[in-house]
Amino acid sequence: LPSSMASVKTNGKRLCVIGAGPSGTAQLRSFKTLQDQGVAIPQIVCFEKQAELGGLWNYNWRTGLNAKGEPVHGSMYRYLWSNGPKEALEFADYGFEEHFGHAIPSYPPREVLFDYIKGRVEKAGVRPWIRFNSTVRRVTYSEETKLFTVVVETNGPSEISETFDHVVVASGHFSTPFVPSFPGFEKFEGRIMHAHDFRDAVEFRGKDVLIIGSSYSAEDISSQLYKYGVNHVTLCYRSAPMPFSWPDNFDVRPLITHVNKDTCYFKDGTSKRMDAIILCTGYIHHFPFMEDKLKLKTQNRLVPAMLHKGILFKDNHNLMYLGMQDQWFTFNMFDIQAWYARDVVMGRITLSPVQDLENEYNALRAKEDSLEGDEASIRFQAEYMQDLQTQIDYPYFDIEGCVKLFLEWKHNKHTDIMDFRNHAHRSLKTGTMAPIHHTPWLHALDDSMACYLNKVEGPIDPNLLKANEYIKILSQKLADSGIAVPSEPDMPLSNTVMPGAADLTSTSHSARRADYEGSTRIEVAPM
Numbered sequence: 001l002p003s004s005m006a007s008v009k010t011n012g013k014r015l016c017v018i019g020a021g022p023s024g025t026a027q028l029r030s031f032k033t034l035q036d037q038g039v040a041i042p043q044i045v046c047f048e049k050q051a052e053l054g055g056l057w058n059y060n061w062r063t064g065l066n067a068k069g070e071p072v073h074g075s076m077y078r079y080l081w082s083n084g085p086k087e088a089l090e091f092a093d094y095g096f097e098e099h100f101g102h103a104i105p106s107y108p109p110r111e112v113l114f115d116y117i118k119g120r121v122e123k124a125g126v127r128p129w130i131r132f133n134s135t136v137r138r139v140t141y142s143e144e145t146k147l148f149t150v151v152v153e154t155n156g157p158s159e160i161s162e163t164f165d166h167v168v169v170a171s172g173h174f175s176t177p178f179v180p181s182f183p184g185f186e187k188f189e190g191r192i193m194h195a196h197d198f199r200d201a202v203e204f205r206g207k208d209v210l211i212i213g214s215s216y217s218a219e220d221i222s223s224q225l226y227k228y229g230v231n232h233v234t235l236c237y238r239s240a241p242m243p244f245s246w247p248d249n250f251d252v253r254p255l256i257t258h259v260n261k262d263t264c265y266f267k268d269g270t271s272k273r274m275d276a277i278i279l280c281t282g283y284i285h286h287f288p289f290m291e292d293k294l295k296l297k298t299q300n301r302l303v304p305a306m307l308h309k310g311i312l313f314k315d316n317h318n319l320m321y322l323g324m325q326d327q328w329f330t331f332n333m334f335d336i337q338a339w340y341a342r343d344v345v346m347g348r349i350t351l352s353p354v355q356d357l358e359n360e361y362n363a364l365r366a367k368e369d370s371l372e373g374d375e376a377s378i379r380f381q382a383e384y385m386q387d388l389q390t391q392i393d394y395p396y397f398d399i400e401g402c403v404k405l406f407l408e409w410k411h412n413k414h415t416d417i418m419d420f421r422n423h424a425h426r427s428l429k430t431g432t433m434a435p436i437h438h439t440p441w442l443h444a445l446d447d448s449m450a451c452y453l454n455k456v457e458g459p460i461d462p463n464l465l466k467a468n469e470y471i472k473i474l475s476q477k478l479a480d481s482g483i484a485v486p487s488e489p490d491m492p493l494s495n496t497v498m499p500g501a502a503d504l505t506s507t508s509h510s511a512r513r514a515d516y517e518g519s520t521r522i523e524v525a526p527m
Contacts, residue, residue, distance in 0.1 A: 013042040015345060016150050016164040018139075018289075020048035020130045021055020022117060022331050023323040024170035026338035028126040029093075033393075034346070042165065042345065047134040047152055049073060053121060055172055057114040063197040070135060073175045075196045075283075079228070079447045080110045083220050085425045087434070088405050089331040092395040094120040095429045100453070105437035107421035109447035139167060140291045141316060148319070166345050169287065170322045170334075173300070176286035179279060180212075184259030191276040195221060196283070201228040204276060208232045210264055212256065213280030214242045221280060222250070223418060227442055234264075234272055244417040285324065294319055300326045302371075302381055303364045308357040310384060311337050312344065317351065320344070328378045328406060329385060332397050336385050339392040349391055378406050398428040418442055 015031075017024050024046055031041045050073060052058050059076045066072050082089075085106045090096060097103055099119045104112070121127050131152075137159060138151040147163045154160065177196040185192060195217040201224040209230055211218050214237040222233050226247055233250045235242065241252045254267040265271045285304075287295050294313065298305035304324045306314050313319040320341045323334045343349040351357065364384075371377050382399050389397065405425060412420035421441040424434040437444065438454070 010043050011040040013165040015042040015044050015166045017046040017168045017170055018136050019171035020046050020053040021172055023334040025053060025121050026334045027168050027170060028129050029124050030338040030342040032124045032126050044129050046130040047136050048130050048132050049135040051132050053130060054114050054117050056174055057110060057117055075174055076110060077199045079201060079224055081421060082107045082113060085405060085409055087425045087427050088402050090429050091120055091331060092397040097430055103432045103434055106425045106434040109452055111449040112452055115449060136289045138289055139294060141294055166318045168320045168322060168341060173285045173324055174283045176284050178282045178284050180281055182256055182258055188259050189262040190274055194279045201225050205229040206231050207275035210234045210274045210277045211280055212236055218280035221278060296321050302326050303368045308361055311341055328381050333385055336388050336394055339394040340388045343392055374410060378403055401428045
């Protein structure tokens with residue numbers, strides 16, 4: 001029993017959470033809110049296979065196998081910045097301003113988001129509920145005892161076995177890659193990898209790279225390659241190309257048919273020599289530790305198969321899966337699901353008869369199949385969240401405001417895929433407009449939290465901070481470089497070092513190949 005729960009009033013039940021990423025820690029946080037109210041809660045144990053919490057946000061340089069010989073869980077790579085506005089994933093009970101002490105720009109790098117996730121866990125005091133370096137090997141269920149048996153391997157070769165009344169699977173579905181094969185791959189004279197094993201765009205500096213796929217991984221890795229000096233990117237797709245205007249050293253082609261040595265051939269009859277092929281072909285829902293009768297088997301859909309309410313395993317509602325949907329919403333959706341799962345466990349929600357739940361599931365699947373366009377999909381997932389939110393006591397989260405934020409974000413991406421991260425958005429929690437980052441994204445080659453949050457050394461005239469002229473000066477510097485600036489009249493700019501003229505004007509493809517250690521910065525002179 002976690003030491004932090006030893007003196008806590010419990011209700012005699014035991015609950016297992018598998019995974020300590022955003023979904024798993026959301027589940028812990030949900031029960032902690034009841035514990036803080038003096039409510040008797042189950043004894044909770046969270047098993048995490050990694051040495052730290054955070055799930056995919058916990059970067060690991062390893063690919064293939066980890067130190068234990070297990071498949072590496074993480075798909076995170078260096079230099080990743082959020083590909084959506086942080087305002088769309090802000091926790092309703094723990095904002096960015098609370099964590100960092102001030103507003104920060106809208107598109108933070110991985111390390112910043114990782115720190116934010118950990119901050120809420122530390123504030124809630126649920127870290128002791130997590131057993132790290134604990135790999136779940138098997139989960140079975142007994143119809144006789146109505147208990148789950150969870151077998152776990154820790155640091156040593158021995159296994160431990162524990163029983164639970166409820167199990168929550170929160171291990172995610174972005175860790176087991178879907179890896180297609182094409183004729184000639186076995187003799188390709190270059191590098192072939194899946195996005196799961198991509199770690200560093202610098203590896204491909206000066207090279208010609210083929211990206212297979214047309215979703216988020218393809219979009220972001222292509223942008224990373226451009227930022228860090230790739231020579232040429234070819235994007236190929238199976239059903240439809242990504243709807244963006246790409247830089248001059250990109251081209252878009254239909255799917256490849258085969259490979260011969262270093263040359264890739266495409267369905268339109270064209271061909272091109274490549275140094276590397278990156279498969280951005282998605283992931284599969286894979287739960288090898290689950291007994292077959294408990295195993296979720298679904299494609300990546302807004303309404304995943306086999307789950308009532310998108311959470312409850314159809315054949316056994318004491319088993320729950322969090323975050324298994326195709327996702328527009330993320331952290332706050334995981335929270336709402338976790339609060340709903342908690343209230344089912346606690347008996348605070350009375351579920352409809354199974355047949356009614358099944359009818360609802362079938363109706364939602366049919367509606368999903370009829371959706372056309374991204375906005376319809378976003379609103380469909382928003383309606384799902386609203387349905388859950390009305391039944392729980394999760395702090396208010398402006399779902400409709402988040403929908404509008406997503407639409408604004410998509411508009412910015414379609415306007416300029418390399419520029420959307422330079423925009424600022426308003427917090428749905430506090431109403432604060434985010435500042436503009438001190439360096440445009442294409443030139444922000446250092447993704448460390450220290451650099452991202454770096455403040456100007458020395459005082460700034462307070463009158464300048466108040467003056468519209470100060471904002472106009474900084475905005476004009478960006479506008480002169482072709483970088484869009486939101487027109488909000490009260491939009492602040494970070495109290496940070498502003499990019500020098502060399503940074504702002506060196507937009508040529510070749511200029512970005514220079515190592516960022518040699519880049520220059522100047523301070524904005526007072527008026």
